[in-house]
Amino acid sequence: MIKKCIIILWINILGLSFIQAQDINLLTSSYASEDVRKYLAAGNDWVAYPDYTDRTAWNELVGPFYEQLLKEGDKYLNYEWQVVKATDYLEYERSGSRVIMEKPLNDNLKALMGLVIAELAEGKGRYLDQIINGSWYMTEISTWSLSAHLPAFQSSKRTLPQQGTHVFDLMTGDIGSFMSWIYYFLQPEFDKITPIISQRIKLHIQERLIEPYLSRNDMWWQALEIDEDQLVNNWNPWCNFNVLTALLLVEDDADRKLQGVYKTMTSVDQFINYVKADGACEEGPSYWGHAAGKLYDYLKLLAYATENKVSVFEHPMIKDMGEYISQSYIGGDRWVVNFADASAKGGGDPLLIFRYGEDVHSMEMMQFAKYLTEQQSSFSNMVQGRDVFRTLENFVCYPALQKQQAQLPQNKYKWYPETEFLYLKDADTFFAAKGGYNNESHNHNDIGSFILYKDGKPLFIDAGVGTYTKKTFSKERYDIWTMQSGYHNLPQINGYDQRFGASYKSRDVSFDPKKGVFKLDIAGAYPAEAQVNKWFRSYKLKNGQLVIYDDFDLPQANTANVIHFMVAEKPVISKGVISLGAGQHSLVFDINAFDASIDTIEQDDPRLGNIWGSYLYRINLKAKNIQQKGIYTFTIN
Structure with missing residues (x-):
């Protein structure tokens, strides 16, 4: 039975709700190591899937997909295993490209997966030689890690694999988990040819996955030596799942297995806490x-x-x-x-x-x-x-x-009071807005921004992110336009955009479901140089119409404010109205208060282009008057 291990305190002051919670350590507060020892299955008795030789069970399991699985496997019967060259690893340093190194490795893994699943489905040994080739190749490459991840874990801080260092990243985990299942299902078949194959696979799983995990606590994604402001993102459950798989399928030492399993529980607790x-x-x-x-x-x-x-x-x-x-x-x-x-x-x-x-x-x-x-x-x-x-x-x-x-x-709305996400549905309209802080995992500087869809089509948008490069996760991240608040549906205040960092956050966030109003002060997301005491932005959605209010107070006004809106289709400006969505919708503003202009943003990145097409558009409403206090109103019909 799970112990009551979370304390949540609801406070209501002036109609605003706050939640305060302590770390819950959901797994380790519910189960001690001895509990896990008592419950952990011996060997691989827990595996519910058919043994390789149980053809009746496999035929029933793969059912209607049998022919397609074999067709996919047949594509790789003559596959030429690709080499990941030394210069492919170095390319990340030279140009910032991740793809040069990742593509041949991913192609090899795709081929190996197609072969393995086809062999499990058919069980006639037709794919075994190629599976051996692919598995052997995986034990011969210097690292299972990606070039983009090597510098963070190697003393050389370089992207070429370092001798004697096994880096445990997402790809290492994925390959280790994959190889563990190959070992589990096909070891008897490999041993008929030579035990060396299975022995080698097992050795490399232990050396590259299990041993680094058990011997280290300093890999950032483990979150075992966690700093107060440290992000704990998808790497944590992803890597822990993979090492748990390897421990359960490959590790023979019962005490060592238990140690590893409980360590994964301690680590995953940090993700749940985060x-x-x-x-x-x-x-x-x-x-x-x-x-x-x-x-x-x-x-x-x-x-x-x-x-x-x-x-x-x-x-x-x-x-x-x-x-x-x-x-x-x-x-x-x-x-x-x-x-x-x-x-x-x-x-x-x-x-x-x-x-x-x-x-x-x-x-x-x-x-x-x-x-x-x-x-x-x-x-x-x-x-x-x-x-x-x-x-x-x-x-x-x-x-x-x-x-x-x-x-x-x-449901008509969904409010996430701690993360400060709001989704509202009204007639043919889907609206979403956010508060939060500017150091979220995969952060954009976007506190107070929103998106709006009509009839399931994008109107006001968040562009998202382009193809990952070296710059994406570097100190230059916020040089990329998609990360900047100036390319979200937000104001530029006194000439300044929002700033990155955990201290840049929303204030006084509230949602009134009866009125359909979401309100927050975004002043805290801007640097001190922006000279902003408050900037209350509120959204009100009713009968498919969205009204946006910006109520601001600047102790010193030096530069005209600019309100930005990102849209998916080319807008047309007329007097006080910007026509959107091929004339079906409009953004109404005070023509006496703003000058309107449109930026056309060409999409030369394939990841963005595949979503949005060749162009995106930014609406700029520049205030005609430089003023310390005021209220701006925008209506979207």
Whole structure:
């Protein structure tokens, strides 16, 4: 039974609600190490999937996808395994490109996954030689890490793999987990050829994954030596899930396995502690599958390995974290709320969402998952990249998903009071706005910004993020236009945009569901040089009309304020009205107070271009008068 380990204090002052919570350490406060020792299954008895030789069970499991799985595997029977060259690693230093190194490695892993799943489905040995080749290749490359991640963990601070150093990053974890399943399912078949193959695979899993994890506490994503303001993002559950997989499938020493399993629980607790009690994913829907989704995978694997004795699925926060993905779905062409680095399109993996919903008893998630499956082909989601666990779980849950009814969430609003995200639905309108602070994971300087969709189509937008490069996660991050508040739906105050840092945050945030009004003071997001005492921005949505008020107080006004709006389609300016969405909608402003202009932003980045097309547009409303106090009003019809 889970102990009551969270303390939440609700305070209501002048109609504003605040939540104060302490670290809950959900896993380790509920289960001691000795509890886990008692419940942890011996060997691999916990694995519920068929043995390789059980053809009847495999035929039943893969069912209608059998022919497609073999067709995919056949594509790689003559695959030429690609070499990741030394200069591919160095390219990240030279040009900032991650793709040069990542593409050949990803291509190899895709081929290996296709071969492995096809062999498990067919069981005739046709794919074994190529699986051996691919597995052997993985043990021969110098590192399982990506070039972009090597400098942070190597004493050389360079991108070329360093002798004697095993870097444990996201890719290392993924490969280690993948190789663990290959070892589990195919060791007997490999041993018929030579035991050296399995011995080598096991050795490299231990050296590259298990040993670094057990011997170190200083890898930032473990959050075991955590600083007060440290981010704990999707790396934590993602990497912990992978090492848990390796420990359960490969580690033979019972004490060492227990030590590792409990260490993962201690580490994952830090991720749960970091996430706000409202369950929102500050990284956005694109990262939900790697954040809450990977937490779910981790918790499911832990439950499997302990015969469901170690389980926290009944905790309401875990359910709230799951339902974030269904609540963040807008509709139309799979549009989602995309604050931070998230893409504006997605929706998530329906089979993962369904399984998560089953375990937390969320009908909303299960119905949403079925809705998503009706927007795409059934096979497209079955094989999950290089993730064997998710792929096998997909086959297991597919029949139950098919019986589910499809439906989107029916609530009219969703308010995340700690993360300060608000979603409002009104007639044909979907509105989302945010508060928060400017040091969120995958942060953009966007406190007080909003997005607005009409009839499932984007009107006022958040551009999202372009293709990742060296600059994206460097000190130059905020030189990138998509990260700047000036390219969000926000004011430039006294000539200044918002500043990056944990101290730059919203103030006096409130939401009135009866009036449909979201209000916050964004002054704290701007530097001292902006000379702003207060800048209360409020949004009121009613009958599909959005009214925006900016109520400001500047002790000193030196430069004209500029209000920026980002839109998806080319706007047309007329007197006091900006026509939007091919003339179907409009932004109304005071022509006596503002001069209007339009910036055309060409999209030369493929990631942004695939979402928005060739151009995005920024509306600039520059104040005609420099004034210390005032109220601006904008109406979107």
